[in-house]
Structures are given as C-alpha cells and as structure tokens.
Amino acid sequence: MSLWCDKYQPKTFNELDYRLEQAALLQAVVADGDFPHFLIYGPSGSGKKTRIKCLLHALYGDGAQSLRIENHVYETPSRKKVEITTIGSNYHVQVNPSDAGIYDRIVIQELIKTIAQTKQININEQRSFKVIVIIEVDKLTRDAQHALRRTMEKYVSSCRIILCCNSTSRVIPAIRSRCLAIRLAAPTIDEINGVLQKVTNFEGIQLPIDLANRISEKSQRNLRRALLMLQTCATQKLPLTKDQQITEPDWEVYLRDTARMVGEEQTPQRILQARERLYELVAHCIPAEIIFKGLLEELLTNCDNVLKVKITHIAAEYEHRLRQGSKEVFHFEAFIAKFMCVYKEHMLTETTGIDEEFE
Amino acid sequence: MSKKTTVKKPTVPAMFSKNPPSTTTTTTTTTTTNDKENMIEVNPKNDRLVPWVEKYRPKKVSDVAYQDEVVAVLTKCLAGSDFPNLLFYGPPGTGKTSTILAAAHELFGPQLFRDRVMELNSSDERGINVIREKVKKFAQFSVIATRSDGAYCPSFKLIILDECDSMTKAAQAALRRTMERESKTTRFCLICNYISRIIDPITSRCAKFRFKPLKDNIIVQRLQTICDTENVQHEPGAITELVKCTEGDMRKAVTFLQSVARFRTNTVITAIDVQEITGIIPENVIENLYQVCHSSSYEKLATTVKNVLLEGYAAHQLLLQLHDYILGQMALGNEQKGIIFEKAAIVDGCLLDGADEYLQLMDFLCTVMHQLCRS
Numbered sequence: 001m002s003l004w005c006d007k008y009q010p011k012t013f014n015e016l017d018y019r020l021e022q023a024a025l026l027q028a029v030v031a032d033g034d035f036p037h038f039l040i041y042g043p044s045g046s047g048k049k050t051r052i053k054c055l056l057h058a059l060y061g062d063g064a065q066s067l068r069i070e071n072h073v074y075e076t077p078s079r080k081k082v083e084i085t086t087i088g089s090n091y092h093v094q095v096n097p098s099d100a101g102i103y104d105r106i107v108i109q110e111l112i113k114t115i116a117q118t119k120q121i122n123i124n125e126q127r128s129f130k131v132i133v134i135i136e137v138d139k140l141t142r143d144a145q146h147a148l149r150r151t152m153e154k155y156v157s158s159c160r161i162i163l164c165c166n167s168t169s170r171v172i173p174a175i176r177s178r179c180l181a182i183r184l185a186a187p188t189i190d191e192i193n194g195v196l197q198k199v200t201n202f203e204g205i206q207l208p209i210d211l212a213n214r215i216s217e218k219s220q221r222n223l224r225r226a227l228l229m230l231q232t233c234a235t236q237k238l239p240l241t242k243d244q245q246i247t248e249p250d251w252e253v254y255l256r257d258t259a260r261m262v263g264e265e266q267t268p269q270r271i272l273q274a275r276e277r278l279y280e281l282v283a284h285c286i287p288a289e290i291i292f293k294g295l296l297e298e299l300l301t302n303c304d305n306v307l308k309v310k311i312t313h314i315a316a317e318y319e320h321r322l323r324q325g326s327k328e329v330f331h332f333e334a335f336i337a338k339f340m341c342v343y344k345e346h347m348l349t350e351t352t353g354i355d356e357e358f359e
Numbered sequence: 360m361s362k363k364t365t366v367k368k369p370t371v372p373a374m375f376s377k378n379p380p381s382t383t384t385t386t387t388t389t390t391t392t393n394d395k396e397n398m399i400e401v402n403p404k405n406d407r408l409v410p411w412v413e414k415y416r417p418k419k420v421s422d423v424a425y426q427d428e429v430v431a432v433l434t435k436c437l438a439g440s441d442f443p444n445l446l447f448y449g450p451p452g453t454g455k456t457s458t459i460l461a462a463a464h465e466l467f468g469p470q471l472f473r474d475r476v477m478e479l480n481s482s483d484e485r486g487i488n489v490i491r492e493k494v495k496k497f498a499q500f501s502v503i504a505t506r507s508d509g510a511y512c513p514s515f516k517l518i519i520l521d522e523c524d525s526m527t528k529a530a531q532a533a534l535r536r537t538m539e540r541e542s543k544t545t546r547f548c549l550i551c552n553y554i555s556r557i558i559d560p561i562t563s564r565c566a567k568f569r570f571k572p573l574k575d576n577i578i579v580q581r582l583q584t585i586c587d588t589e590n591v592q593h594e595p596g597a598i599t600e601l602v603k604c605t606e607g608d609m610r611k612a613v614t615f616l617q618s619v620a621r622f623r624t625n626t627v628i629t630a631i632d633v634q635e636i637t638g639i640i641p642e643n644v645i646e647n648l649y650q651v652c653h654s655s656s657y658e659k660l661a662t663t664v665k666n667v668l669l670e671g672y673a674a675h676q677l678l679l680q681l682h683d684y685i686l687g688q689m690a691l692g693n694e695q696k697g698i699i700f701e702k703a704a705i706v707d708g709c710l711l712d713g714a715d716e717y718l719q720l721m722d723f724l725c726t727v728m729h730q731l732c733r734s
Contacts, residue, residue: 109483146481149522168676178610293718313725315722
C-alpha cells in the first residue's frame with residue numbers, strides 16, 4: 001500500500017487542484033520550450049515539488065519520471081571525502097547539497113559544474129539543456145550560495161536550475177536577482193477540503209464534511225499533512241464517522257506535555273525532567289525551531305499580555321543563539337530556565353500587588 | 360569617494376605614448392550594434408535562450424551606464440595610458456563584472472582574450488593553494504605586445520578575481536607579493552561587494568573604484584531601449600513600478616523585465632504583473648499587520664503573522680516594507696520610532712543568521728505593539 005500523498009500527487013499541470021492561474025502561467029512559460037532559472041518558495045506542504053514535477057513532465061514527457069539514484073563522492077581540499085546522493089533521470093538531477101553539511105560548496109562546485117558543462121548531444125530532438133533541481137537552498141552555507149552565482153550565468157545555455165526553499169530570507173540577494181521567483185502560498189482550508197474529498201472519492205470511501213473540516217484545520221494548511229492524517233484515520237476505522245478522533249503525531253503530544261510540565265511547576269527538578277524529555281525529542285530528529293514554537297505556544301497559554309511579549313522576546317533570542325551554537329539542548333534548557341525565572345518573578349509581583357515595574 | 364583618476368605606475372612605461380589620451384566624453388546609454396567584433400557570439404537558433412542580462416551586457420566600456428569615474432579612467436587606459444591594478448566594489452547589479460569584461464574584450468580582442476585573461480570567481484576553487492600555484496604561474500608568463508595580425512595590444516595579462524569578498528584572508532595575503540612582483544606582466548582586477556572584507560595591503564595596491572547604485576531614470580531609459588528592441592508592450596506605470604523595487608540594481612531590473620515579459624507574452628504588461636513577479640508584498644497585508652498591532656491582542660497578532668507566513672511571503676521583505684510603512688506613520692513619536700527601528704535592525708540581523716522567521720517577526724511586532732499601545 002502506498003501513501004496517498006504520493007499516490008495522488010499530480011503529475012501534470014492539468015491535474016493540479018489549486019493556484020491554477022499560476023500553474024497556467026508556468027505552463028505557458030515552459031510551453032515556449034525555454035525558461036529562466038526558477039526560485040520556488042513557499043511553506044512546506046504547499047506543493048513546491050509537485051509543481052517542479054509537473055514542470056519537468058511538461059518539458060520532457062514521461063522520460064523525466066524514470067528515476068535512478070546515484071552516489072557521488074567528492075574530495076575536499078583537505079582530502080576529506082564527501083558523499084552525496086542524487087536522484088535523477090536522463091534529463092534532470094535533483095540534489096540536496098545541504099546533506100554535505102559545511103562541505104556543500106564542494107558539491108555545488110563539482111557536481112553542478114560537471115553537469116552544466118556537458119551539453120546534450122542531439123539538440124534538435126531534445127531540449128538543449130538539462131535541469132538541476134536544488135532543494136533546501138535556504139540551508140546552504142553562504143560560500144555555497146556564492147559558488148552558485150557565476151555558474152548560473154555562465155552555463156545558462158546548457159542547464160537550467162530550479163531552486164526550491166521555504167523562505168527567501170536566507171537566500172542571498174545575488175541569487176534572488178538571477179532567478180524568476182515564484183511564491184507558492186499554502187492551500188486554504190477549502191482547497192484542502194476539496195483535495196481530501198477528491199482522494200476519498202478515488203478510494204471509494206465516504207468522508208463526512210465535519211471530519212474533513214477538522215482535518216483541514218488541524219493540518220495547519222499543510223496538504224501533505226492533511227492527507228497523511230486522513231489516511232491514518234482511514235486505517236484506524238472504516239467507514240469514517242463524523243466525530244472520529246484524529247490522531248496527532250505522538251511527538252507533538254509529547255512536546256505539549258513537556259511544555260505543560262514546565263508551566264505547572266517551576267523548580268530545578270522540573271528542568272531536569274524537561275531536559276530528559278527534550279533530549280528524547282532531539283534524538284528523534286525533531287527540528288529545533290519546531291520544538292521552540294511548540295514550547296512557546298503551550299507556555300503562553302496561561303500568561304497575561306505583558307508576560308507574553310516578554311516570553312516571545314526570550315524565545316526569539318534563544319532560538320537565534322541556537323542557530324549560532326552547535327548543541328541544541330543547551331539552548332532549550334536555557335530558555336526553560338529563563339522562562340521559569342521570569343514567570344515566577346511575575347507571579348510574585350502580581351500576588352504582592354507591586355506591579356509598577358510592568359506598567 | 361576615492362577618485363584615483365591620476366594613478367601612475369612608474370614601473371610600467373606608458374604604452375601608445377604617441378596617441379594623446381582621448382577626451383573623456385562618454386555616451387552612456389545607447390547601445391551600438393555595429394560593434395561586431397566584441398559581440399558575444401549568439402547562435403541565431405538559441406537566440407531566445409539567452410537571458411537578456413547576457414544579451415544586453417555592455418559590449419564596450421563606453422556603454423557602461425552611470426559609472427562615470429571608472430569609465431573615464433578605463434577609456435584613458437584603452438587609449439594607451441597606464442593600466443593600474445583595479446579594485447571594483449559596490450552593490451550587486453551595478454556593472455562591475457560587465458565593465459572589466461568589456462574592457463578586457465576591447466584590450467585584447469576575441470582571439471587573444473582566451474590567452475590573456477584569467478577569470479576566477481567563487482565557483483572555482485580559490486584557496487591559498489590555487490593562488491600560490493595557478494595564479495602565480497599564470498602571472499609569471501610574459502607576453503608580447505602584438506596580436507597575431509600584427510596589430511598592437513598591451514603587453515600584459517589580466518587576472519580577474521570576481522566575488523573577492525568570499526576569498527579567505529590567507530588567500531588574499533598570498534596575493535600581496537605576487538601582485539607587486541609580476542606587475543611587469545600582469546594586471547589584477549578584483550571585484551567585490553563589500554570592501555571591508557578585503558585586507559588592507561591589497562586595497563592599498565589597487566586603484567579603488569566605487570560603483571554607485573544606478574539612478575532610477577537611467578534604469579528606466581535602459582529598460583525602455585530593451586522593451587523597444589524586444590517588442591515588449593507595457594503600461595506607462597509598469598516600468599516605474601519595476602524600477603521602484605530594484606534599488607539601483609540593473610541586473611535585477613532586466614531579469615524582472617524578462618520574467619514579466621515571459622509570463623505575459625503578447626499582452627500589455629501592467630503594474631500588478633510586476634508586483635507579482637518582484638515578490639513585493641501587497642500594501643494591504645502590511646496595513647493589516649499594522650492595524651492588528653493597534654489591537655493589543657497577542658492572539659490576534661499570532662494568527663495574523665502565521666497566516667502571512669503561510670501565504671509564503673518572506674519575513675525579510677516583510678520587515679523592509681513594515682519599516683517603510685512605520686516610517687510614514689505620523690501617530691508615532693520620534694522616540695517610539697527609534698525604539699521600533701532599533702528592534703528592526705536586531706531582528707534583521709537575526710534573520711540573516713538564519714533564525715526562525717515566525718519567532719523573530721513576533722518579537723518585532725510585539726515591540727511595535729508595545730510602543731503603539733503606550734501612546
């Protein structure tokens with residue numbers, strides 16, 4: 001059994017469900033047989049990679065869907081070997097250079113240049129260029145992004161680059177000014193509902209409207225997540241009922257419990273307990289910013305406005321530090337300790353009635 | 360700015376001493392097409408594939424727009440006076456690479472260009488070893504002062520080090536002596552965005568030129584020429600809208616123009632099309648955010664920010680536009696604006712370091728909210 005979000009992923013522009021106007025534009029650009037470098041950005045689950053697949057299909061036909069995995073090994077100047085895996089067809093290569101960590105510059109320099117420098121043999125029958133899809137561009141180091149700059153200009157006749165990222169804030173302006181930027185907004189609740197109904201129709205299942213609404217709300221406008229939730233519901237119990245419980249990912253529940261623990265009681269013992277649980281989360285590869293956001297949301301529930309502003313500021317500060325540091329748990333702990341401190345202080349002044357400081 | 364128009368290198372004898380240096384009148388905007396020799400060869404079949412940025416790159420030094428000082432100096436050099444080591448710096452899209460490439464083409468002509476010019480940019484490995492071996496070896500070759508057809512050409516080679524600010528300090532230090540010792544046979548041209556990242560000993564060896572961000576009317580002129588050549592129809596407001604968001608970056612302007620033209624083939628381009636391409640956030644989103652800050656409800660703010668980010672707008676752009684918007688608000692006093700903008704600067708720095716967009720934006724907007732509700 002395959003996952004529904006893969007099974008029903010649109011393969012061509014005609015199968016898309018939302019942002020049709022934009023899709024039509026894209027199609028028009030590609031139909032011309034030529035396109036500039038693309039920079040596709042948008043929140044996760046909004047269909048960035050789906051659009052890329054559609055683009056490739058429109059360009060090269062079915063040939064772009066027979067994928068193979070390749071391993072490349074590159075040597076850094078300090079003689080360290082870097083391994084990188086690419087997925088590609090005869091016509092395109094998809095690579096995530098940030099897999100190579102701080103050596104991503106080498107990958108960009110070597111891999112992309114070798115692909116870019118090889119020309120297609122038969123220009124008359126094929127497209128005269130290959131496509132390189134680079135994902136998670138916002139995770140690339142500065143060096144790697146700089147390495148892209150001139151490559152993008154020099155080899156434009158033999159290769160096109162499609163960059164894919166969550167936000168353009170972390171992409172250097174020099175790259176942004178070389179690409180056609182395409183913003184993909186997350187689908188609205190109604191659009192997600194539409195897709196859910198369509199998928200259940202294909203599967204021959206009845207989907208009550210109430211349940212569909214609840215799933216869409218819970219998915220935070222992330223279509224992939226909505227489809228996964230729907231499938232989980234369907235595997236748990238069939239036929240689907242209106243008041244069926246939607247299972248959330250257990251790490252989310254776990255994170256929320258951790259935050260609640262901290263909110264309940266502010267003692268050194270609690271920090272120790274929370275630390276253990278945070279370690280657990282980090283060990284399960286939950287990204288740091290998600291942990292931070294989850295903690296913040298839960299911790300803010302029983303604070304007043306003054307405190308909320310303060311704690312948001314603290315969260316922002318510690319998350320920034322975490323980016324610059326190397327060990328995540330330190331910063332989580334620091335944040336929790338700081339929270340406890342501020343919270344306690346606030347509560348004490350509140351109860352004793354000396355509230356001048358916060359006016 | 361450092362206007363070193365009279366830099367003289369005593370070690371190098373002046374070439375073409377018979378010819379008086381040409382007067383430094385420069386026609387900046389018009390592109391002449393009869394300059395076949397220096398045109399980058401464009402295969403007619405692939406003509407459409409060439410980005411306009413490459414197609415309309417200035418082919419001659421005199422075509423470079425707006426950078427009067429450097430054009431004046433380079434025209435003199437082309438006419439035969441000394442060629443100093445050069446250091447170009449300035450924001451992206453102001454013509455640094457274009458200028459030196461055009462100059463090199465004019466100096467050496469198409470045949471010699473390959474032998475005489477070495478272009479290294481950050482897509483090439485540029486560690487200290489490369490400087491020590493590749494660059495040094497290349498610099499040591501001496502060359503003759505005639506072309507294969509007997510015409511004169513200057514007797515030096517040119518090494519262009521593009522995007523220099525991403526070179527390591529060690530690699531830059533390795534350049535120091537090479538630059539001096541090989542001055543008989545080699546000229547260097549260093550290009551960077553931030554001059555502060557270049558070590559002092561290097562800057563003191565070069566004639567520095569700052570490339571200014573281009574004035575709006577010059578970009579408008581250039582875009583107009585391109586539109587006419589490429590048959591792009593546009594509303595009168597579209598070009599102004601396009602130029603408004605480019606901040607003096609010619610490459611950006613041309614890329615955007617081509618993108619819009621691609622999207623809207625055979626129709627008239629409007630200002631709204633331009634907004635969509637350039638990633639500018641619509642005014643009402645900004646206004647809405649500001650209004651929510653008035654309400655002093657944290658929950659409302661949190662949901663609004665979440666929704667804006669889900670629409671895919673970049674936090675960095677949002678911050679920029681919020682800054683402009685708040686600057687124009689009369690309701691806020693100077694002190695409040697000061698506090699808000701200080702926060703904006705901090706948040707901007709954090710965003711550049713890669714901090715989470717939601718948390719940073721919330722932090723910023725909370726400050727705005729606090730200041731608003733205080734008044």
